[in-house]
Amino acid sequence: MKINADWSQRVVMDANVTDWIDSPSPGVKRKLLERDGEEVARATSVVRYEPGSHFARHVHEQGEELFVLDGEFCDGTGRFGAGSYIRNPPGSAHAPWSDSGCTLFVKLRYFDPSDQARVVVHTHDEPWLPGLVPGLSVMPLHDFRTEHTAMVRWAPGTHFNPHRHHGGEEILVVEGVFEDEYGRYPAGSWIRSPHLSAHQPFSKEGCIILVKTGHLIAQTEDTAA
Structure with missing residues (x-):
């Protein structure tokens, strides 16, 4: 699957009018802004967790970057409210969920392999x-x-x-x-x-x-x- 995969092209998308697409996990949906690959892909997406939904444990071989737009996102390292910015480096793994529901902006497989720092910034603070x-x-x-x-x-x-x-x-x-x-x-x-x-x-x-x-x-x- 290729969606806006050519970096030489300027792209403008309004996520407000982009369709939600089911992920492999019930209650977790995505709006695909950019994608190069199938389920394992370099991707930029808006992701929504319905209350009580979770995603199976998985490894981010080339890293994950996310920003919590609303609600509360959770994994084994903590709970992250709206405004939280998180970078999970290449090779990291987690099994995320949301008790109350949340919306995230997520980028996958963009990391330089040498960028091994885990970063958490609570931007409201x-x-x-x-x-x-x-x-x-x-x-x-x-x-x-x-x-x-x-x-x-x-x-x-x-x-x-x-x-x-x-x-x-x-x-x-x-x-x-x-x-x-x-x-x-x-x-x-x-x-x-x-x-x-x-x-x-x-x-x-x-x-x-x-x-x-x-x-x-x-x-x-x-x-x-």
Whole structure:
């Protein structure tokens, strides 16, 4: 299965209008934003656990990254409420569940094999740092080599400078409305922009985004070769 699997293409999806698809575990459904493979796949998805649902124990051979959008997600390492950011490194395993139900943003099989750090950030408890322009605040979540992941908060009326993304950029709009010269993206929008893409983003209404940069190089370079 290939869904938006070509990193050289810009992709915009609204998860609010994307269909839910059953997973192998009853009560666990997915919205597929990007996928390259079958059940074991490099994938980006929104995942919903109904109350009381669980997923069988499994190994993340190439890592798992997730952000809890609502509810409470659980596994053998703890309970993680809305706003929790978790990275489970390559080779890690768990059997997750949710007592109350939850919705997650999940990325699978993206990790550099050398990136072995497990990361847990409770973003509601962490401070915001000043951004590069007035009205912008940043909360770093993880950095490894060229890859950088952060929460970014835009006050209403904030404009950023024109810039180009070496290694591409991926954005999930968590709250509010994010914009650039190509469009307007409400909460639930997922935008993937390829290596060396450029834009000038802003937010008239204010927003919070989960943003990752520098991780879309390898496939592009392989294609060019």
